[in-house]
Amino acid sequence: MASIELLILFLVGAGLIAYLLTKVNTFLGSIFTIFAVMFVFVSLAAYGFNMNMDTVVNYLPGISFSQTYLGFYFAIIIVFVYLMVSFFHPYYLNEYKYKDSYNLLFLLSLAGILGAFYTDNFLNLFFFFELIIWTTMFLIPQGKSREAAVSYFGFSVAGSVAMLIGIFVIFQNNGNSFDIATGLAALNGTNAIFVFILFLIAAFAKLGSFPLHIWLPIAHGNAPHPFSPVLSGALVKLGAFIGVLALIRIAPATGLFVAMDLPIGQYVVALLGSASIVFGTLMAIKEDDAKKLLAYSSMSHGGYILVAFSILNGLAFAGGFYHILAHALASAGAFMAIAAVARATGTTKMKELGGMIHKMPITYLAYLVAIISMAGIPPMGGFISKWLIFQAVINKGMVFVGIAVFFGSVGSFLYVFRPLAALFLGQEFREYKGVKEAPILMLIPTFIIMGLNVYTGVFPAGILEFINKIIVELGYTGITVSTYAINGSNGILNPALISLVFAIGVAIAFVIFIVLKKSRKVDLMDTYTAANFVHDEHLLHYSVDFYAPLERLYEKQSSWMKKFYTALAEKVKELGKLGKYLFMSKNVATTLFWIVAIIIFLLWGEVL
Amino acid sequence: MTIVNFLIGIGIALFGFVLQTSIGGINRKIVGRMQKRHGPRWYQEFLDIFKLLSKRAVSHGWIFDFGVIMALGGIVGTAMFMPLTKDILAFTNNGVNYDNFFIFVYLLAVGMLGMAMSASGSGNPWASIGVMRALTTMLAYEVPFLIVVLTIINYSGQSSLTGIMEFQQMAGNNWFLIAMPLGGIVGFICLMGMLGKKPFETYIAPAEIASGPMVEYGGKQLGMLFILHEISVFIEVSLFVHLFLGGAANIFEFLIKYFAVYTLANLISNVNGRFKIDQVVTFFYKWPLLMAVTQAVIVIYFGWVI
Structure with a gap:
């Protein structure tokens, strides 16, 4: 049995040891951090899936725990992202001004995460949330910008304050008790609507959704390279967690849209989520910094999660929960690939980069797999979740939400392709001739995430069955899943078959390619230039203002x-x-x- | 699923290739006659492709080749799912048909991604500009099209193509082109965009950006891209036939409808000029989107269907 309390205490202790070790030797401290996070991940994975964690509290005063499928699902995803990212620490920490405290803060924020998802008490929840915010706030400015930390902190605090007021309302409403389960159940009438709105403000602020999205690109773009994947893949998911509490657990009885059989409150959230999708997509298309681009894509994906949770049925929830996993994997993969490039070249600006594929092919493949998932294309995880969300939206007949959902889905091809074309493909720049592939320790998480991106897209059944448990726990009926096929409301999908057929298609194409005459290899500069002599590869690289004609349409x-x-x-x-x-x-x-x-x-x- | 299913799938992909290449050839003849020329022989396109495949080509690195393989693979895979009539389809098991509509939209996208990757990997800026235009065009036509499909799926309660086909063939139901006239028109305009036919041909634009994504290709890579193009046209036109024209009860009906749709699109293409890329976007987000939304509201919230 693994005790939550001991795990949290372990993380705090490990943080202190990591601090001392990092002071002596950065590499040693980082390796210790990897093992500490790995220990927590293994304990969670070994006991958490079957709800076998020990929730008894012996040492921490005023703190109590309970375990739910919902909390575990979030916790395991976030701990996994932390684990993957910790492999990057040995190669980045030396650049930072306060490198000694980096591992300490990193482990402390993880302790906060464990606490937040396992607590059964609102006050504890708030405490752990603040722990996460305060520790991560000191991690972000290690990148370069203090403004980033300030805006992250400002929006987070706005969210926390809203949540705190909501908690007090619940406290008063529930006979002076901070218990989460009874507190949420006891809400009704105006109080419920009030708390619903307050919690949603917190959710929007943490998720970086429209209209509280300004901090997202600033913080993601300027955070230390190994911390951006954590922000996008893990920490914004806290917003999704509060969103679930508000949209599903509280779900106040507002008026009903008969045509869609949906409460007005939920529909408004779905529309705001849609706005988030559209804004995120448009801004991502415009963005020149690869990390900021991915940050805007996180905003757009946050919108999908909100849309999914506001459609009150099991199918949509399955889509939402699956999307949380798929997006965590995809965005962690993409951010980590960009981080590897940034380490090798020192920049994340797309107009300064080109042809990295010839130097870093594995990083390129990791990015490719991640963006295929992000764009919702089979055979990756993002396709499954988007398919489920589409099914739910179509089934409810939500036309205007549909426009946003489809727009974001197609728009994501545009923005994810841009770093691919500008940063990895195209001409090979002479200033990066000496660049090498990332070291082996950084490739380990890259391969693991690549594998999981594919696994979630090919065999989603096991994960969906676990999600079904969460849905049942929330009081709705789960979706029908068989070994290979998923039943939607108006159709059936067989992801394994799609992947197999795709593989057969590629095999056929490969055979055609291989039996034909071998091609002559030529240099990248040896291209059609309409008879002009171009001597500089920078002139043949199309990367600045990639979508200029489109951008011009919404410039103002x-x-x-x-x-x-x-x-x-x-x-x-x-x-x-x-x-x-x-x-x-x-x-x-x-x-x-x-x-x-x-x-x-x-x-x-x-x-x- | 047995090996037979997969063989049928490969057969359908091959059939699609032969069909579209022949009809493409016939269409070249028709266009020739329109312009008071003789036009090439109907099998000219086959000759072009096989000539290209037999030639020795140049390659700009591994991604240039890998992208082409991934693109053709994705398109062949998509075509394997395509039903020809409501009975002829590859993947069916105890009455359950695995031909969900979204497979066609998104598995097709894998092919497109592969091609875009390969083109950008060639290092030619024209290719990147072409890819940029292709993706922008896709953003333009896909949204109105998917809204119409949303309406269709919501109304018929089916998202498998054969299900939608059967729904239209049932007594008392009209083809969706007639049942949802606005949606049908939008669907056809979007089909023109998908096929890259002339008002929306911006991303190929031979005289302007030197054929766009194709600029660096030759030999077997170009031949494979030709095959890819023929099969993707087959997929897109078949989608329109199945979604809006009631699919087909037998293979001859399918052939007739297919020929009619493709020829009409081609004829319209030949009397049009070319939009600029921003005009493509503003065009699709003005009338087609408005019509699609109107149709959706009429059908879903009012339930008015002819």
């Missing part, structure tokens, strides 16, 4: 949200100035006046 609109938040920041500053002017003035009389006025106001009705 793309800065709306940024302008809105800049204006909001200005207003907040002005408000602060007003406060400063009123209360902290050098004029004693003014200050005195306000003190008296406030005392009068406070005593109004009591004494006066």
